[in-house]
Amino acid sequence: MEIFKMKKITLFLFLCIGVLGFGQVGIGTVNPQQELHVAGSNSTLRVESLNSINNSLNDGVNLSPVFVDSDGNLTLGDQANVGGNKPINFLIDVGDFIADDPYSPIILGTGSVVNSPLGSAMAVDTIATVALVVPQDAIVEVKYGVTLIITGNDLTLGCPCFYHTYDEAITMNTYFKVDLNGNGVIDGTEVTNIYGQKGQYYETNFGGSIGYPYMNGQGYLELPAGTYTLFFYGEVRDNTGSYSSVGFGGAQDYLKIRVYN
Amino acid sequence: MRKIFVCIVTVLMSLSIYAQVGINTTNPQEELHLAGANENIRLEGLSDTNNTNNLGDNNSSRVFADANGDLVLGSASNTINMLVDSENYLDDVEDPTSLINQTGNAFGYDPAGVPTNISGAIFTLTSPAIIEVNYSVSWSVYKTNSASGRIDDEHARIVQTGIYFREFSVGDNAADPTSWAAYTDPANVWCIDVNASGTVCQETGTMIALNGQFYNNADSKNGAYQNFQNTASDYIQLPAGTYCAFFAGQLAVGDTSGTGAVKMFLGSGTDDLQIIAYYFQ
Numbered sequence: 001m002e003i004f005k006m007k008k009i010t011l012f013l014f015l016c017i018g019v020l021g022f023g024q025v026g027i028g029t030v031n032p033q034q035e036l037h038v039a040g041s042n043s044t045l046r047v048e049s050l051n052s053i054n055n056s057l058n059d060g061v062n063l064s065p066v067f068v069d070s071d072g073n074l075t076l077g078d079q080a081n082v083g084g085n086k087p088i089n090f091l092i093d094v095g096d097f098i099a100d101d102p103y104s105p106i107i108l109g110t111g112s113v114v115n116s117p118l119g120s121a122m123a124v125d126t127i128a129t130v131a132l133v134v135p136q137d138a139i140v141e142v143k144y145g146v147t148l149i150i151t152g153n154d155l156t157l158g159c160p161c162f163y164h165t166y167d168e169a170i171t172m173n174t175y176f177k178v179d180l181n182g183n184g185v186i187d188g189t190e191v192t193n194i195y196g197q198k199g200q201y202y203e204t205n206f207g208g209s210i211g212y213p214y215m216n217g218q219g220y221l222e223l224p225a226g227t228y229t230l231f232f233y234g235e236v237r238d239n240t241g242s243y244s245s246v247g248f249g250g251a252q253d254y255l256k257i258r259v260y261n
Numbered sequence: 262m263r264k265i266f267v268c269i270v271t272v273l274m275s276l277s278i279y280a281q282v283g284i285n286t287t288n289p290q291e292e293l294h295l296a297g298a299n300e301n302i303r304l305e306g307l308s309d310t311n312n313t314n315n316l317g318d319n320n321s322s323r324v325f326a327d328a329n330g331d332l333v334l335g336s337a338s339n340t341i342n343m344l345v346d347s348e349n350y351l352d353d354v355e356d357p358t359s360l361i362n363q364t365g366n367a368f369g370y371d372p373a374g375v376p377t378n379i380s381g382a383i384f385t386l387t388s389p390a391i392i393e394v395n396y397s398v399s400w401s402v403y404k405t406n407s408a409s410g411r412i413d414d415e416h417a418r419i420v421q422t423g424i425y426f427r428e429f430s431v432g433d434n435a436a437d438p439t440s441w442a443a444y445t446d447p448a449n450v451w452c453i454d455v456n457a458s459g460t461v462c463q464e465t466g467t468m469i470a471l472n473g474q475f476y477n478n479a480d481s482k483n484g485a486y487q488n489f490q491n492t493a494s495d496y497i498q499l500p501a502g503t504y505c506a507f508f509a510g511q512l513a514v515g516d517t518s519g520t521g522a523v524k525m526f527l528g529s530g531t532d533d534l535q536i537i538a539y540y541f542q
Contacts, residue, residue, distance in 0.1 A: 023285050034303040035284050035295050043306040044332050051330030057542045062387055063325035063339045064542050066332060073291065076326065077541035079389035087539035088391055095449055143494055145471050163515055202475050207416030210366050211513020213473035216493050256496055
């Protein structure tokens with residue numbers, strides 16, 4: 001037993017060469033600057049559990065990105081494993097983030113409706129809110145696509161619908177703001193920080209829209225760790241003599257929020 | 262011998278019967294276990310001074326494992342791959358291959374457009390990846406391609422476009438991606454090809470990066486009808502395989518009276534497409 005121990009110790013003699021009294025280990029250096037310091041201009045660390053023989057995630061041809069898991073272990077990216085590391089990280093990936101028919105039981109595919117009634121030249125309302133947890137200080141990328149549908153009567157009341165046929169242009173805008181302080185409303189400086197703006201105009205005389213145009217926008221946010229809410233807005237501008245009803249998000253929308261870390 | 266023991270005890274290096282090494286721990290959980298909240302490993306071979314692939318201060322340099330399991334730094338091509346970067350992706354023809362014929366109010370999507378450079382459009386993912394697509398696809402729209410062929414009914418129309426992928430399977434003609442089956446993620450299924458009467462879905466697939474814009478015109482001889490572009494950007498996760506990106510589109514109108522079927526062509530102008538892979542492995 002004693003001999004066995006001594007052999008093991010002999011194996012690790014070289015490790016002790018660079019050991020100072022600070023609990024640091026140096027390899028190829030007597031002055032380690034980290035707990036483990038491997039010196040030499042071509043030095044690296046070999047982890048056989050990550051090689052192509054032992055790890056099916058390493059194909060032996062391409063270099064495999066190394067990640068750190070929640071324990072601090074070095075791992076490779078794993079698509080099959082639900083908890084596996086991904087090459088880029090999404091905080092939110094929602095296929096259809098605005099309910100198609102919120103005015104149940106009317107089934108129209110209206111999405112969230114913003115009306116600009118007679119006497120009003122502009123109307124704006126919140127069309128969706130999305131909560132967001134940012135795990136660390138990060139730059140966050142938001143990409144969205146929101147559909148539109150336009151009629152000349154209030155979509156929330158259902159059909160019969162008639163088209164907006166005033167032969168004048170109306171415009172739609174979408175954008176989002178961020179509730180930074182978590183008080184549930186957009187206030188203070190949050191009001192003027194507008195992201196991902198997109199606008200389109202619409203005009204018709206005899207036949208109106210039945211399909212869904214998309215408002216595609218994107219923006220980047222620099223956020224400290226925390227919980228936030230994105231407020232998406234829909235804006236409608238028309239003549240005061242017209243009634244315009246615009247449904248935002250009545251068909252398949254998308255929202256992808258990527259975190260750069 | 263005693264000195265060595267002292268040395269080992271001092272650094273709390275523990276040697277278990279599994280030959281595991283702990284630094285600042287007597288109970289290593291891995292072959293090499295660095296305990297402590299601020300412990301780290303320094304590999305000089307990966308430093309800015311010694312390794313040109315280290316981007317230096319204020320940048321992050323990704324670490325990879327090579328075939329031996331050695332930790333190395335990657336060059337740009339290892340981190341992300343530009344799979345497709347085309348300044349004019351679709352063939353600039355206005356013929357049946359690029360045609361979307363609006364019948365009725367529009368019943369659904371139809372595939373349209375063929376890549377100009379087929380071999381350059383086909384890309385292979387060596388391992389699973391998250392794909393980013395950025396595109397602007399051109400379209401033209403009219404009744405007939407003649408001096409007085411423009412749409413003049415002043416009915417608002419909506420041009421919707423999206424991108425989907427066809428995936429090579431064993432037995433397919435490798436040179437003809439139009440014959441490959443559309444890649445379908447069960448969580449995101451679209452009908453990408455509906456028949457002319459809107460009753461039968463002829464093919465399903467996963468469509469991403471949707472965009473839609475309005476078109477309206479009131480003069481049969483005047484008014485632009487070409488070189489519009491729909492633009493979108495999106496992500497999708499794809500398994501390893503060989504793919505080719507295609508477009509599908511839909512032309513919708515609320516009132517079909519007086520004009521009949523309207524022709525829309527995808528790709529008749531310049532189209533920009535970039536496909537970028539972020540590999541898992």
